[in-house]
Amino acid sequence: MSLAPEDDDLQDLPWPKPCAPRPEVSQAIREQCTKGLCAKRGASTSQRLLAALSISVLTTALLYWLSTTSAHPDGAAASGLYGVVGWGIVLTVILTLGLGRPPGKRGSVIWRVLVATLLPVAFFGYLAFAASGRVDFGTFSQGGHASHAVRCGFISLAIGALVAGGVMLCFRRTDPLTPGLSGAIVGLAGGLTSAVAVGIACPSSEAWHLWAAHGLVLVALVLLGWGVGRRVLSP
Protein backbone atom coordinates (compact mmCIF):
# COMPACT_ATOMS: atom_id res chain seq x y z
CA MET A 1 0.00 0.00 0.00
CA SER A 2 1.56 3.30 -1.08
CA LEU A 3 0.86 6.89 -0.19
CA ALA A 4 -1.18 9.35 -2.22
CA PRO A 5 0.67 10.87 -5.23
CA GLU A 6 0.15 14.41 -3.91
CA ASP A 7 2.36 13.52 -0.93
CA ASP A 8 5.34 12.98 -3.22
CA ASP A 9 6.30 16.67 -3.07
CA LEU A 10 7.49 16.10 0.52
CA GLN A 11 9.90 13.35 -0.47
CA ASP A 12 12.79 15.74 -1.04
CA LEU A 13 12.60 17.46 2.36
CA PRO A 14 15.56 17.09 4.72
CA TRP A 15 13.88 14.54 6.99
CA PRO A 16 15.54 14.01 10.38
CA LYS A 17 18.23 11.35 10.26
CA PRO A 18 18.32 8.54 12.82
CA CYS A 19 20.56 9.64 15.69
CA ALA A 20 22.96 7.49 17.67
CA PRO A 21 22.81 7.34 21.47
CA ARG A 22 25.82 8.59 23.47
CA PRO A 23 28.78 6.15 23.57
CA GLU A 24 28.44 5.57 27.34
CA VAL A 25 24.77 4.59 26.87
CA SER A 26 25.71 2.21 24.05
CA GLN A 27 28.43 0.72 26.25
CA ALA A 28 26.00 0.17 29.13
CA ILE A 29 23.50 -1.52 26.79
CA ARG A 30 26.21 -3.70 25.29
CA GLU A 31 27.34 -4.86 28.73
CA GLN A 32 23.76 -5.54 29.77
CA CYS A 33 22.97 -7.56 26.66
CA THR A 34 26.19 -9.52 26.17
CA LYS A 35 27.16 -10.35 29.75
CA GLY A 36 27.23 -14.14 30.05
CA LEU A 37 25.56 -14.40 26.65
CA CYS A 38 24.74 -17.96 25.69
CA ALA A 39 22.49 -19.73 23.22
CA LYS A 40 18.88 -19.37 24.32
CA ARG A 41 16.80 -20.85 21.57
CA GLY A 42 13.10 -21.18 22.39
CA ALA A 43 10.55 -23.34 20.62
CA SER A 44 9.68 -22.54 17.00
CA THR A 45 6.30 -21.24 15.88
CA SER A 46 5.19 -24.68 14.68
CA GLN A 47 6.28 -26.36 17.93
CA ARG A 48 4.33 -23.80 19.96
CA LEU A 49 1.31 -24.22 17.69
CA LEU A 50 1.46 -27.99 18.05
CA ALA A 51 1.61 -27.69 21.85
CA ALA A 52 -1.35 -25.27 21.82
CA LEU A 53 -3.42 -27.61 19.64
CA SER A 54 -2.51 -30.59 21.82
CA ILE A 55 -3.75 -28.79 24.94
CA SER A 56 -7.11 -28.02 23.30
CA VAL A 57 -7.56 -31.43 21.70
CA LEU A 58 -6.55 -33.37 24.82
CA THR A 59 -8.94 -31.35 27.00
CA THR A 60 -11.81 -31.95 24.59
CA ALA A 61 -10.96 -35.65 24.29
CA LEU A 62 -10.78 -36.05 28.06
CA LEU A 63 -14.16 -34.40 28.62
CA TYR A 64 -15.67 -36.37 25.75
CA TRP A 65 -14.42 -39.60 27.33
CA LEU A 66 -15.84 -38.53 30.72
CA SER A 67 -19.22 -37.77 29.15
CA THR A 68 -19.44 -41.08 27.25
CA THR A 69 -18.54 -43.10 30.32
CA SER A 70 -21.33 -41.39 32.29
CA ALA A 71 -25.02 -42.31 31.95
CA HIS A 72 -25.62 -40.52 28.62
CA PRO A 73 -27.48 -42.34 25.84
CA ASP A 74 -25.34 -43.40 22.88
CA GLY A 75 -27.16 -41.08 20.46
CA ALA A 76 -26.23 -37.98 22.47
CA ALA A 77 -22.59 -39.07 22.62
CA ALA A 78 -22.52 -39.67 18.87
CA SER A 79 -24.04 -36.29 18.02
CA GLY A 80 -21.64 -34.74 20.54
CA LEU A 81 -18.77 -36.31 18.63
CA TYR A 82 -19.90 -34.55 15.43
CA GLY A 83 -19.88 -31.27 17.39
CA VAL A 84 -16.36 -31.98 18.64
CA VAL A 85 -15.07 -32.74 15.16
CA GLY A 86 -16.74 -29.68 13.63
CA TRP A 87 -15.58 -27.19 16.23
CA GLY A 88 -12.21 -28.94 16.44
CA ILE A 89 -11.68 -28.06 12.78
CA VAL A 90 -12.75 -24.47 13.49
CA LEU A 91 -10.37 -24.36 16.45
CA THR A 92 -7.46 -25.67 14.41
CA VAL A 93 -8.10 -23.09 11.71
CA ILE A 94 -8.32 -20.27 14.29
CA LEU A 95 -5.08 -21.23 16.01
CA THR A 96 -3.23 -21.87 12.75
CA LEU A 97 -4.30 -18.63 11.09
CA GLY A 98 -4.17 -16.56 14.30
CA LEU A 99 -0.88 -17.76 15.76
CA GLY A 100 0.67 -20.06 13.15
CA ARG A 101 3.05 -17.43 11.75
CA PRO A 102 5.49 -15.08 13.49
CA PRO A 103 4.16 -11.66 14.57
CA GLY A 104 4.26 -9.17 11.74
CA LYS A 105 3.23 -11.90 9.29
CA ARG A 106 -0.04 -12.91 10.91
CA GLY A 107 -2.44 -11.29 8.43
CA SER A 108 -4.33 -8.06 8.70
CA VAL A 109 -5.58 -6.68 12.00
CA ILE A 110 -9.08 -6.17 10.61
CA TRP A 111 -9.34 -9.81 9.54
CA ARG A 112 -8.31 -11.05 12.99
CA VAL A 113 -10.68 -8.61 14.74
CA LEU A 114 -13.48 -9.97 12.56
CA VAL A 115 -12.60 -13.55 13.55
CA ALA A 116 -12.54 -12.63 17.25
CA THR A 117 -15.94 -10.92 17.05
CA LEU A 118 -17.87 -12.89 14.43
CA LEU A 119 -17.05 -16.39 15.66
CA PRO A 120 -18.67 -15.85 19.09
CA VAL A 121 -21.73 -14.53 17.21
CA ALA A 122 -21.67 -17.63 15.00
CA PHE A 123 -21.38 -19.77 18.12
CA PHE A 124 -24.57 -18.21 19.51
CA GLY A 125 -26.22 -19.15 16.22
CA TYR A 126 -24.92 -22.71 16.55
CA LEU A 127 -26.31 -22.90 20.11
CA ALA A 128 -29.71 -21.65 18.92
CA PHE A 129 -29.67 -24.36 16.25
CA ALA A 130 -28.56 -27.03 18.76
CA ALA A 131 -31.17 -26.08 21.41
CA SER A 132 -34.14 -28.44 21.56
CA GLY A 133 -36.46 -26.44 23.81
CA ARG A 134 -36.95 -23.09 25.45
CA VAL A 135 -38.58 -22.12 28.75
CA ASP A 136 -39.61 -18.51 29.39
CA PHE A 137 -36.92 -16.32 30.96
CA GLY A 138 -38.83 -15.97 34.29
CA THR A 139 -38.79 -19.75 34.80
CA PHE A 140 -35.15 -20.00 33.72
CA SER A 141 -33.89 -17.27 36.07
CA GLN A 142 -35.02 -19.01 39.27
CA GLY A 143 -34.72 -22.35 41.01
CA GLY A 144 -32.97 -25.37 39.56
CA HIS A 145 -32.53 -23.92 36.06
CA ALA A 146 -30.56 -20.94 37.33
CA SER A 147 -28.34 -22.88 39.74
CA HIS A 148 -27.55 -25.43 37.01
CA ALA A 149 -26.66 -22.63 34.58
CA VAL A 150 -24.37 -20.97 37.14
CA ARG A 151 -22.62 -24.26 37.91
CA CYS A 152 -22.22 -25.07 34.23
CA GLY A 153 -21.00 -21.53 33.50
CA PHE A 154 -18.32 -21.70 36.20
CA ILE A 155 -17.10 -25.10 35.00
CA SER A 156 -16.98 -23.82 31.38
CA LEU A 157 -15.11 -20.69 32.49
CA ALA A 158 -12.61 -22.70 34.55
CA ILE A 159 -11.89 -25.20 31.77
CA GLY A 160 -11.72 -22.46 29.13
CA ALA A 161 -9.37 -20.40 31.29
CA LEU A 162 -7.13 -23.44 31.84
CA VAL A 163 -6.94 -24.17 28.11
CA ALA A 164 -6.44 -20.49 27.18
CA GLY A 165 -3.82 -20.16 29.94
CA GLY A 166 -1.94 -23.16 28.58
CA VAL A 167 -2.03 -21.82 25.02
CA MET A 168 -0.97 -18.39 26.25
CA LEU A 169 2.01 -19.89 28.06
CA CYS A 170 3.02 -21.59 24.81
CA PHE A 171 3.16 -18.16 23.13
CA ARG A 172 4.37 -16.14 26.13
CA ARG A 173 6.36 -12.97 25.27
CA THR A 174 6.24 -13.67 21.55
CA ASP A 175 4.07 -10.85 20.21
CA PRO A 176 4.92 -7.21 20.86
CA LEU A 177 2.91 -6.09 17.83
CA THR A 178 -0.69 -7.10 18.61
CA PRO A 179 -0.64 -8.86 22.01
CA GLY A 180 -4.24 -7.91 22.85
CA LEU A 181 -5.62 -9.27 19.62
CA SER A 182 -3.56 -12.46 19.81
CA GLY A 183 -4.78 -12.83 23.42
CA ALA A 184 -8.38 -12.51 22.22
CA ILE A 185 -7.75 -15.27 19.65
CA VAL A 186 -6.28 -17.46 22.42
CA GLY A 187 -9.35 -16.70 24.60
CA LEU A 188 -11.57 -17.66 21.68
CA ALA A 189 -9.76 -20.98 21.31
CA GLY A 190 -10.06 -21.68 25.06
CA GLY A 191 -13.72 -20.64 25.06
CA LEU A 192 -14.58 -22.84 22.09
CA THR A 193 -12.80 -25.82 23.62
CA SER A 194 -14.62 -25.48 26.93
CA ALA A 195 -18.00 -24.65 25.40
CA VAL A 196 -17.94 -27.68 23.13
CA ALA A 197 -16.39 -30.05 25.68
CA VAL A 198 -18.67 -29.04 28.56
CA GLY A 199 -21.60 -28.90 26.14
CA ILE A 200 -21.25 -32.64 25.49
CA ALA A 201 -21.15 -33.45 29.19
CA CYS A 202 -24.03 -31.11 30.02
CA PRO A 203 -27.46 -32.82 29.88
CA SER A 204 -29.41 -29.60 29.24
CA SER A 205 -30.29 -28.51 25.72
CA GLU A 206 -32.55 -25.66 26.77
CA ALA A 207 -31.85 -22.45 24.79
CA TRP A 208 -31.46 -19.97 27.67
CA HIS A 209 -29.13 -22.37 29.44
CA LEU A 210 -26.96 -22.81 26.34
CA TRP A 211 -26.73 -19.07 25.69
CA ALA A 212 -26.07 -18.05 29.28
CA ALA A 213 -23.89 -20.91 30.54
CA HIS A 214 -22.01 -21.79 27.34
CA GLY A 215 -22.27 -18.85 24.93
CA LEU A 216 -21.59 -15.97 27.34
CA VAL A 217 -18.55 -17.81 28.68
CA LEU A 218 -17.03 -17.68 25.21
CA VAL A 219 -17.52 -13.91 25.05
CA ALA A 220 -16.08 -13.53 28.56
CA LEU A 221 -13.01 -15.56 27.63
CA VAL A 222 -12.39 -13.50 24.47
CA LEU A 223 -12.47 -10.30 26.55
CA LEU A 224 -10.36 -11.87 29.29
CA GLY A 225 -7.87 -13.10 26.69
CA TRP A 226 -7.60 -9.59 25.24
CA GLY A 227 -6.76 -8.13 28.66
CA VAL A 228 -4.39 -10.86 29.85
CA GLY A 229 -2.74 -11.20 26.43
CA ARG A 230 -1.59 -7.58 26.53
CA ARG A 231 0.51 -8.47 29.57
CA VAL A 232 1.51 -12.08 28.95
CA LEU A 233 2.10 -12.14 25.20
CA SER A 234 4.03 -8.85 25.08
CA PRO A 235 7.82 -9.08 25.78
Place this chain on the structure above:
Amino acid sequence: MSLGSAPSFSEIGIAGVEPVREPRSVDLTVEELMERYVDGSAEAFDELYRRVAPTLMGYLLRLTRQRERAEDLLQVTFAKVHRARESYLRGAPVLPWMLAIARRSFLDERRAASSRNEDLSHDGVLPEPRQEQPALSNDVSEALERALDALPEAYREAIQLTKVAGLSIAQAAAVLGSSETAVKLRVHRGYSQLRKELERFMRKA
Protein backbone atom coordinates in the same frame (compact mmCIF):
# COMPACT_ATOMS: atom_id res chain seq x y z
CA MET B 1 55.83 -29.92 12.56
CA SER B 2 53.96 -27.11 14.17
CA LEU B 3 50.21 -27.42 13.91
CA GLY B 4 49.79 -23.81 14.96
CA SER B 5 50.80 -22.49 11.53
CA ALA B 6 48.98 -25.15 9.52
CA PRO B 7 46.20 -23.84 7.28
CA SER B 8 42.68 -24.86 8.22
CA PHE B 9 40.56 -27.20 6.07
CA SER B 10 38.36 -24.35 4.97
CA GLU B 11 41.41 -22.40 3.78
CA ILE B 12 42.77 -25.36 1.80
CA GLY B 13 39.47 -26.26 0.17
CA ILE B 14 39.09 -29.08 -2.30
CA ALA B 15 40.34 -28.67 -5.84
CA GLY B 16 37.70 -26.83 -7.84
CA VAL B 17 35.48 -26.28 -4.83
CA GLU B 18 35.26 -22.93 -3.06
CA PRO B 19 35.98 -23.20 0.68
CA VAL B 20 32.90 -22.69 2.83
CA ARG B 21 33.17 -19.39 4.62
CA GLU B 22 30.92 -18.15 7.39
CA PRO B 23 29.25 -14.94 6.21
CA ARG B 24 30.52 -11.86 8.03
CA SER B 25 28.12 -10.04 10.34
CA VAL B 26 28.04 -7.00 8.07
CA ASP B 27 26.74 -9.15 5.20
CA LEU B 28 23.78 -10.49 7.16
CA THR B 29 20.25 -9.11 7.37
CA VAL B 30 18.98 -7.87 10.74
CA GLU B 31 16.79 -10.98 10.98
CA GLU B 32 19.84 -13.23 10.52
CA LEU B 33 21.77 -11.14 13.06
CA MET B 34 18.92 -11.56 15.55
CA GLU B 35 19.04 -15.32 14.97
CA ARG B 36 22.77 -15.35 15.74
CA TYR B 37 22.28 -13.16 18.79
CA VAL B 38 19.70 -15.65 20.06
CA ASP B 39 22.30 -18.35 19.47
CA GLY B 40 24.73 -16.46 21.73
CA SER B 41 26.87 -14.36 19.39
CA ALA B 42 28.03 -11.08 20.92
CA GLU B 43 29.49 -10.02 17.58
CA ALA B 44 26.04 -10.36 16.00
CA PHE B 45 24.57 -8.26 18.79
CA ASP B 46 27.12 -5.49 18.15
CA GLU B 47 26.25 -5.37 14.46
CA LEU B 48 22.51 -5.59 15.20
CA TYR B 49 22.83 -2.72 17.69
CA ARG B 50 24.83 -0.65 15.22
CA ARG B 51 22.06 -1.02 12.64
CA VAL B 52 18.88 -0.64 14.70
CA ALA B 53 19.84 1.57 17.67
CA PRO B 54 19.88 4.88 15.72
CA THR B 55 16.39 4.20 14.32
CA LEU B 56 15.04 3.24 17.75
CA MET B 57 16.74 6.26 19.34
CA GLY B 58 15.28 8.62 16.71
CA TYR B 59 11.82 7.18 17.27
CA LEU B 60 12.06 7.44 21.06
CA LEU B 61 13.49 10.94 20.82
CA ARG B 62 10.53 12.03 18.73
CA LEU B 63 8.12 10.46 21.24
CA THR B 64 9.76 11.84 24.38
CA ARG B 65 11.43 15.03 23.04
CA GLN B 66 14.09 14.56 25.70
CA ARG B 67 17.45 12.96 25.02
CA GLU B 68 17.94 11.51 28.54
CA ARG B 69 14.49 9.95 28.61
CA ALA B 70 14.94 8.55 25.12
CA GLU B 71 18.26 6.98 26.14
CA ASP B 72 16.70 5.51 29.30
CA LEU B 73 13.90 4.02 27.22
CA LEU B 74 16.43 2.69 24.73
CA GLN B 75 18.11 0.81 27.59
CA VAL B 76 14.73 -0.50 28.79
CA THR B 77 13.90 -1.60 25.24
CA PHE B 78 17.14 -3.53 24.79
CA ALA B 79 16.74 -5.09 28.26
CA LYS B 80 13.32 -6.38 27.16
CA VAL B 81 14.72 -7.59 23.84
CA HIS B 82 17.48 -9.41 25.73
CA ARG B 83 15.00 -11.05 28.13
CA ALA B 84 12.60 -12.01 25.36
CA ARG B 85 15.20 -13.21 22.84
CA GLU B 86 14.31 -16.86 23.35
CA SER B 87 10.72 -16.10 22.36
CA TYR B 88 11.74 -14.30 19.17
CA LEU B 89 9.98 -16.34 16.49
CA ARG B 90 12.13 -17.12 13.47
CA GLY B 91 11.13 -15.02 10.47
CA ALA B 92 9.48 -12.18 12.41
CA PRO B 93 10.62 -8.79 11.01
CA VAL B 94 13.09 -7.47 13.62
CA LEU B 95 12.75 -3.70 13.27
CA PRO B 96 8.95 -3.58 13.72
CA TRP B 97 9.34 -6.12 16.57
CA MET B 98 11.81 -3.84 18.38
CA LEU B 99 9.93 -0.62 17.57
CA ALA B 100 6.77 -2.13 19.06
CA ILE B 101 8.70 -3.00 22.25
CA ALA B 102 10.09 0.56 22.36
CA ARG B 103 6.61 2.02 21.90
CA ARG B 104 5.16 -0.22 24.62
CA SER B 105 7.99 0.83 26.98
CA PHE B 106 7.21 4.49 26.29
CA LEU B 107 3.47 4.01 26.91
CA ASP B 108 4.14 2.07 30.14
CA GLU B 109 6.47 4.80 31.38
CA ARG B 110 3.98 7.53 30.51
CA ARG B 111 1.18 5.64 32.29
CA ALA B 112 3.36 5.18 35.37
CA ALA B 113 4.27 8.88 35.33
CA SER B 114 0.63 9.94 35.08
CA SER B 115 -0.34 7.62 37.97
CA ARG B 116 2.36 9.34 40.04
CA ASN B 117 0.59 12.62 39.22
CA GLU B 118 3.61 14.07 37.51
CA ASP B 119 2.91 17.26 35.65
CA LEU B 120 2.19 16.16 32.11
CA SER B 121 1.57 18.43 29.18
CA HIS B 122 -1.69 18.26 27.22
CA ASP B 123 -0.40 15.46 24.97
CA GLY B 124 0.76 13.37 27.91
CA VAL B 125 4.46 14.08 27.48
CA LEU B 126 6.60 14.83 30.52
CA PRO B 127 7.56 18.50 30.87
CA GLU B 128 10.69 19.46 29.04
CA PRO B 129 13.10 21.98 30.49
CA ARG B 130 12.35 25.23 28.74
CA GLN B 131 15.05 25.98 26.25
CA GLU B 132 15.91 29.25 24.70
CA GLN B 133 14.09 29.42 21.39
CA PRO B 134 16.70 30.04 18.71
CA ALA B 135 16.14 32.96 16.43
CA LEU B 136 14.18 32.12 13.29
CA SER B 137 16.63 30.71 10.84
CA ASN B 138 16.37 29.89 7.18
CA ASP B 139 17.20 26.28 7.88
CA VAL B 140 14.43 24.14 6.38
CA SER B 141 15.45 21.12 8.42
CA GLU B 142 14.94 23.10 11.63
CA ALA B 143 11.54 24.26 10.40
CA LEU B 144 10.66 20.67 9.57
CA GLU B 145 11.71 19.54 13.07
CA ARG B 146 9.47 22.19 14.63
CA ALA B 147 6.60 21.36 12.32
CA LEU B 148 6.94 17.66 13.19
CA ASP B 149 6.92 18.45 16.90
CA ALA B 150 3.78 20.53 16.44
CA LEU B 151 1.85 17.62 14.89
CA PRO B 152 -0.65 15.59 16.93
CA GLU B 153 1.01 12.48 18.36
CA ALA B 154 -0.86 10.02 16.12
CA TYR B 155 0.23 11.81 12.93
CA ARG B 156 3.77 12.37 14.20
CA GLU B 157 4.24 8.69 15.06
CA ALA B 158 2.90 7.52 11.70
CA ILE B 159 5.21 9.89 9.81
CA GLN B 160 8.19 9.02 12.03
CA LEU B 161 7.76 5.30 11.39
CA THR B 162 7.17 5.50 7.65
CA LYS B 163 9.39 8.40 6.67
CA VAL B 164 12.25 8.39 9.18
CA ALA B 165 12.43 4.76 10.34
CA GLY B 166 11.71 3.57 6.80
CA LEU B 167 8.96 1.07 7.59
CA SER B 168 6.32 0.14 5.04
CA ILE B 169 2.72 1.16 5.73
CA ALA B 170 1.93 -2.46 6.68
CA GLN B 171 4.85 -2.63 9.14
CA ALA B 172 3.95 0.75 10.67
CA ALA B 173 0.37 -0.46 11.06
CA ALA B 174 1.65 -3.54 12.89
CA VAL B 175 3.78 -1.41 15.25
CA LEU B 176 0.88 0.95 15.98
CA GLY B 177 -1.63 -1.90 16.28
CA SER B 178 -3.91 -0.34 13.73
CA SER B 179 -5.08 -0.93 10.17
CA GLU B 180 -3.08 0.02 7.08
CA THR B 181 -5.85 2.36 5.94
CA ALA B 182 -5.78 4.20 9.28
CA VAL B 183 -1.99 4.64 9.11
CA LYS B 184 -2.15 5.83 5.53
CA LEU B 185 -4.79 8.37 6.53
CA ARG B 186 -2.70 9.59 9.48
CA VAL B 187 0.36 10.01 7.29
CA HIS B 188 -1.66 11.87 4.66
CA ARG B 189 -3.25 14.22 7.23
CA GLY B 190 0.11 14.72 8.90
CA TYR B 191 1.63 15.66 5.55
CA SER B 192 -1.18 18.19 4.97
CA GLN B 193 -0.43 19.86 8.30
CA LEU B 194 3.30 19.76 7.65
CA ARG B 195 2.76 21.39 4.28
CA LYS B 196 0.79 24.24 5.90
CA GLU B 197 3.45 24.75 8.58
CA LEU B 198 6.24 24.80 6.02
CA GLU B 199 4.38 27.24 3.78
CA ARG B 200 3.97 29.55 6.79
CA PHE B 201 7.70 29.24 7.46
CA MET B 202 8.54 30.03 3.84
CA ARG B 203 6.40 33.16 3.92
CA LYS B 204 8.11 34.35 7.13
CA ALA B 205 11.56 33.53 5.77
